[in-house]
Amino acid sequence: AIAEIGLIGLGTMGGNLALNIAENGFQIAVYNRTGEKTDQFMAKAGELAGKLVPSKDLKDFVGSIKSPRAVILMVPAGEAVDAQIEALRPLLDAGDLIIDAGNANYHDTNRRAEAAEKQGPRFMGIGVSGGEEGARFGPSVMAGGPTDAWNQVGHILEAISAKHDGEPCAAHLGEAGAGHLVKTVHNGIEYADMQMIAEVYGVMRDGFGMTAGEIGEVLETWNGGILQSYLIEISGKVAKAADPQTGKPMLDIILDRAGQKGTGRWTAIEALMLGTPASTIEAAVAVRNMSSRLDERKAGEAEFGAAPQPMDRNVLGIDALEAALVAGKIVCYAQGFGLILEAAKQYGWAMHLPKIAMIWRNGCIIRSAMLNDMSAALTDDPQRNLMFAPFFSEKLKETEGKLRQVVAQAALHGLPVPALSSALSYFDIMRTARSTANMLQGQRDFFGAHGFERTDKDGGGYHGPWAMG
Numbered sequence: 112a113i114a115e116i117g118l119i120g121l122g123t124m125g126g127n128l129a130l131n132i133a134e135n136g137f138q139i140a141v142y143n144r145t146g147e148k149t150d151q152f153m154a155k156a157g158e159l160a161g162k163l164v165p166s167k168d169l170k171d172f173v174g175s176i177k178s179p180r181a182v183i184l185m186v187p188a189g190e191a192v193d194a195q196i197e198a199l200r201p202l203l204d205a206g207d208l209i210i211d212a213g214n215a216n217y218h219d220t221n222r223r224a225e226a227a228e229k230q231g232p233r234f235m236g237i238g239v240s241g242g243e244e245g246a247r248f249g250p251s252v253m254a255g256g257p258t259d260a261w262n263q264v265g266h267i268l269e270a271i272s273a274k275h276d277g278e279p280c281a282a283h284l285g286e287a288g289a290g291h292l293v294k295t296v297h298n299g300i301e302y303a304d305m306q307m308i309a310e311v312y313g314v315m316r317d318g319f320g321m322t323a324g325e326i327g328e329v330l331e332t333w334n335g336g337i338l339q340s341y342l343i344e345i346s347g348k349v350a351k352a353a354d355p356q357t358g359k360p361m362l363d364i365i366l367d368r369a370g371q372k373g374t375g376r377w378t379a380i381e382a383l384m385l386g387t388p389a390s391t392i393e394a395a396v397a398v399r400n401m402s403s404r405l406d407e408r409k410a411g412e413a414e415f416g417a418a419p420q421p422m423d424r425n426v427l428g429i430d431a432l433e434a435a436l437v438a439g440k441i442v443c444y445a446q447g448f449g450l451i452l453e454a455a456k457q458y459g460w461a462m463h464l465p466k467i468a469m470i471w472r473n474g475c476i477i478r479s480a481m482l483n484d485m486s487a488a489l490t491d492d493p494q495r496n497l498m499f500a501p502f503f504s505e506k507l508k509e510t511e512g513k514l515r516q517v518v519a520q521a522a523l524h525g526l527p528v529p530a531l532s533s534a535l536s537y538f539d540i541m542r543t544a545r546s547t548a549n550m551l552q553g554q555r556d557f558f559g560a561h562g563f564e565r566t567d568k569d570g571g572g573y574h575g576p577w578a579m580g
């Protein structure tokens with residue numbers, strides 16, 4: 112046995128991760144269900160082939176890894192992971208380690224971790240972000256599992272990860288499904304970030320009548336400021352690209368029907384299950400669902416007429432759109448970190464929130480300059496809503512008026528901005544000491560005698576004059 116680690120699943124992500132590990136000097140065993148893919152992979156490995164140990168038989172693969180063995184799985188999330196674990200279990204020792212690096216639902220990871228504790232081998236779930244390029248040249252790695260497992264492979268994961276000022280964007284974040292929970296929330300935030308950019312794109316396109324190229328210029332400028340981020344950067348590039356076939360702006364050719372693999376939806380589901388507000392992320396998921404109803408939308412336009420109305424450019428400046436994105440971004444991260452905090456409480460995971468912001472600063476899809484400020488704010492007080500951290504409360508005070516203008520003008524002109532408007536509503540509710548939930552409590556007591564608390568007395572269980580004898 113010569114390999115320091117093994118990897119199963121040589122699809123794009125798995126193959127790139129293996130090459131990354133090899134390039135960082137680790138001998139790595141590789142295996143794929145279909146041997147053909149292994150051949151193709153090896154043929155393209157070039158000078159890294161010397162660091163790769165391919166096998167076409169699972170037993171040989173396991174035999175080529177040094178004990179205690181560590182095996183990374185990069186197979187489609189779901190049943191394929193369970194099937195692979197079952198196939199490996201008889202071949203591995205109890206002290207060996209299986210690492211699921213796919214986009215697993217963290218409840219599955221919790222279940223697999225529990226099974227592993229009972230029957231071995233040890234199990235870890237790691238979230239890997241950064242797409243194909245990240246996997247190859249440095250992803251962000253969010254690990255969950257037993258500490259001894261991290262102690263075994265942490266140095267490899269740190270070596271292959273992206274770096275921020277020399278610091279690895281890889282960390283052990285907690286037990287069992289903690290890493291996959293964080294990856295899921297990462298993707299939920301990714302959905303919201305993307306959606307809010309799409310919304311301001313919509314205001315510029317349909318409100319201001321700007322061309323894709325002009326919008327690309329704006330995004331490029333924003334990327335030099337407070338919004339500096341991978342998603343703004345690539346959105347600018349997408350907007351400026353031309354379709355090689357027609358010469359038209361690529362964006363004008365791409366059909367407006369968004370796909371999704373499910374992690375954003377899981378974030379929304381999780382938020383609802385944990386009873387923690389993530390309305391901006393929920394809105395982003397809902398919009399993807401609406402976007403897929405293309406025929407219905409066409410019928411809607413025929414029935415009701417097209418909504419978007421051109422806007423007077425003097426009503427709203429480009430700077431207002433930038434400010435709205437800043438405010439929306441702060442709110443959506445406040446919701447995302449709040450969700451992680453709640454899940455950590457629920458599962459008794461000692462999760463280090465600043466660390467999460469730190470390892471999101473590079474390698475992952477949501478990497479941005481603002482994450483640096485977030486890691487500082489969370490270091491200061493990890494329990495506090497991010498909106499209340501001095502840096503971000505200042506930013507919100509500066510930008511909330513602009514967010515309000517954008518949402519209001521968009522509504523008046525029939526331009527849908529659901530993620531931004533949900534961010535505004537969240538902000539407005541969270542800054543309102545006297546909300547309207549007293550009405551809800553009155554209603555609940557009226558029809559169900561659920562009881563309420565009073566503003567002028569301690570305790571609960573009070574009823575209104577409508578209560579039945």
Ligand code: 6PG
Nearest residue numbers: 240241242298371372373374476
């Ligand atoms: C990442 C991405 C990655 C992937 C998502 C896309 O962090 O590298 O989030 O995980 O691109 O699966 O998700 P949707 O297909 O749901 O948009």
